[in-house]
Amino acid sequence: MSLTTIESLVCAQAGRRVRSALPGAFIVAGGAHPTCFPEYLEENPWLDAVCIGEGEATFVEMLDHFLAGKPLDDVAGLALWRDGQAVQTPARSPIDDLDSLPLPAWDLIDFQKYALQTSMNAFVKNAPWVLFFTSRACPFQCVYCHSIFGKKVRKRSVEHVMAELELLYHTYGVRELHIVDDIFNLDSERAKKICDEIVARGLKVSIAFPNGLRGDRMEEDLVLKLKAAGCYSITYAIETASPRLQKRIKKNVDLDKLRQIIAFTDAQDIITQGFFMLGFPGETLEEMQSTIDFAVSSRLIRAWFFTVVVYPRTGLYDIAKEEYPDFDFSVFDDFFKLRYWSETPFYTQVTGVDLYKIQSVAYRRFFLRPTIVFRILWRFPKNKWLFRGMYWGVRSVITKLTKIEERLTPVKKWVNQYVKALGE
Secondary structure (H helix, E strand, O other): EOHHHHHHHHHHHHHHHHHHHHOOOOOOOOOOHHOOOHHHHOOOOOOEEEOOOOHHHHHHHHHHHHHOOOOOOOOOEEEEEEEOEEEOOOOOOOOOOHHOOOOOOOOOEEEEEOOOOOOOOOOOOOOOOOOOOOOOOOOOOOOOOOOOOOOEEEOOOHHHHHHHHHHHHEEEEEEEEEEEEEEEEOHHHHHHHHHHHHHHEEEEEEEEEEEEHHEEEEEEEEHHHHHHHEEEEEEEEEEOOOHHHHHHHHOOOOOOHHHHHHHHHHHHOOOEEEEEOOOOOOOOHHHHHHHHHHHHHHHEEEEEEEEEEOOOOOOHHHHHHHOOOOOOOOHHHOOHHOOOOOOOHHHHHHHHHOHHHHHHHHHHHHHHHHHHHHHHHOOOOOOHHHHHHHHHHHHHHHHOOOOHHHHHHHHHHHHHHHHHHHHH
């Protein structure tokens, strides 16, 4: 079972039911959450083991040992049970040579069914589409990041990337790539070579970057090459327009350069989107206002205003404890609350300020402008995915404005307790 933190509760429910139905099954968890919180094994005794970190080599070696009846203690990168106690084996180093990994088993994917789903980008230009990685990790020190891939950036060679693209394009008919590297444009020359190869090989694909790019590292000639290769949507991760907070969260984005590259990207008829975060520990109302002002005054065509989630075991968590020493941080024992749309944002819990009200103002100021409505209708691909994305966006906003989720929380908690009792 692979899970993120917000999926930890539902995975635990599913796992207990699997253990009840299949008492002899060997159940393993991996992914972002167990990597950051290996004690997930102790909290869920129905598990047999947890893979920590990148799992390709760990999981295969674990299976080899399991099938051969060998003990798992000498498999690096695991948390497992030993004499009734949860223990960890030595850590496994990240995979240096990403080219050594086989290509994903794309033959097992039904691309037509996946094409019907709403993507991370929220809209699609040409189906079928795939999520696509070309590198792992990010060297920057942003305090809100868990850095599950570490800080050493590892890149697939251009040849290896193109071999997979050729396979997807010619064998499986894929026509759109959603590149979700942590920082695709860190190595600008490599990024340009990938673009040049896409053009040279005649791959008529559409490209989007829904995971965000580092805007102050973007070069104008790279934007032009991305456009030539089929890029139609770029998201820039901005977070805050406060220079003070940029330093404190160690993002250190050059805001002036970022504003310029946003305008340049927009001028190339590329859908330009921005990620923003509201409610950092110690953030003032004036700083939130400056972030909203930055978004509204920029050439972004779409903006996301997330409420800050303070995850344990991040630098942001340490800042929060320093900023609010009297707050009871045991609330984070309930990982269900660590969501972008949690019942009560962290900032509201510690300050009493209604952060959702500020978020609603941000969305209204940005989107309820005739120019933005016109630009969205003019520039966005006009197909069923656009309207599906608009539906989910409007639905989420209405959900927050009507506080319907807050009213349903007691029901959700009762259901969770009931399911847990059934599993036990």
